[in-house]
Amino acid sequence: MRLAGPLRIVVILLTVGLTWILGSLLLGQNSALDRIQQLLNGPQEQPSAETKPRKYKCGLPMQCPDKHFSFRIVSGAANVIGPKFCMDDQVLMSSVKNNVGRGLNIALVNGVTGDLMDTKFFDMWAGENGINDLLKFLRPIYEGTLVFVASYDDPATKMNEEAKRIFNELGSKAINVLGFRDSWVFVGAKGIENKSPFEQHIKNDKNSNKYEGWPEAVEIEGCIPRKQA
Structure with missing residues (x-):
């Protein structure tokens, strides 16, 4: 008790x-x-910064080999967010740089040195100036020039057979079926012998579009071998 x-x-x-x-x-x-x-x-080790995934040039998850250029291209999103081009951690075109616009956005890069040669955008919807200016821009491209392309809003309404042929020669296949408000990104080169491995294309389809009237943006990234002088 x-x-x-x-x-x-x-x-x-x-x-x-x-x-x-x-x-x-x-x-x-x-x-x-x-x-x-x-x-x-017992005491547990805290995760260090070294265990976090490392990012390389242009945000790539891996480092490109020697004598290669790192790149990432994102197309425009609907008619709201412009495309962005990055190469070796240098932004070539973007809304922030104020050098992108509706239609086709194109950057020309020296395939030997990696130097930016020119950037322009071409309205592929209104009037004939867009396609005429595009052809004047594409015709003089010489062998070894890298051609970076991204769509914004509508890339194809004024596209004609000559422009398609030039893009085919640069290594594009999607250009043959590119349509109104499609999303498209592409990297090609003058003198390429085969289809470019750097190309993504999404058709404008009201049943699958991410945005009202537009498909989602597309993106490509990778490593481009430097052309030997």
């Missing part, structure tokens, strides 16, 4: 303790349990 009092206290303490633990778990407030677990397991 003498033990009844102490036993009652022990039972009450155990009940209160179990209730507190159960309540903490249900409410997600288990910091006390975490501290107990830490005491049992």
Whole structure:
């Protein structure tokens, strides 16, 4: 009978303790349990910055080999967000640089040195100036020039057979089916012998469009071998 009092206290303490633990778990407030677990397991190493995924030039997840250019191109999103071109951590075209516009956005890069040669955009919707200016821009391109292309809003309404032929010669296949408000990104080169591996295309389809009247933006990234002089 003498033990009844102490036993009652022990039972009450155990009940209160179990209730507190159960309540903490249900409410997600288990910091006390975490501290107990830490005491049992010993100190845990904190993740260091070195364990985080490393990003390389233009945000690529890997480093390009020697004598290669790193690049990333994102097309425009609907008629709201302009395209962006990055090469070796240098932004060639973007809304921030204020050198992009509706239609086809094109950057020409020296395939030997990596130097930016020219940037222009061509309205492929209104009037004939867009396609005429595009042809004047594309015809003089010489062998070894890298051609970066991204759509914004509508890239194809004024497209004609001569322009398609030139893009075919640069390595594009999607140009043959490019249509009204399609999303398209492409990297080609004058003198390429085969289809370019750097091309993405999404058709404008009201049943699958991400935006009202436009498909989602497309993106390509990778490493381009430097042309030997």
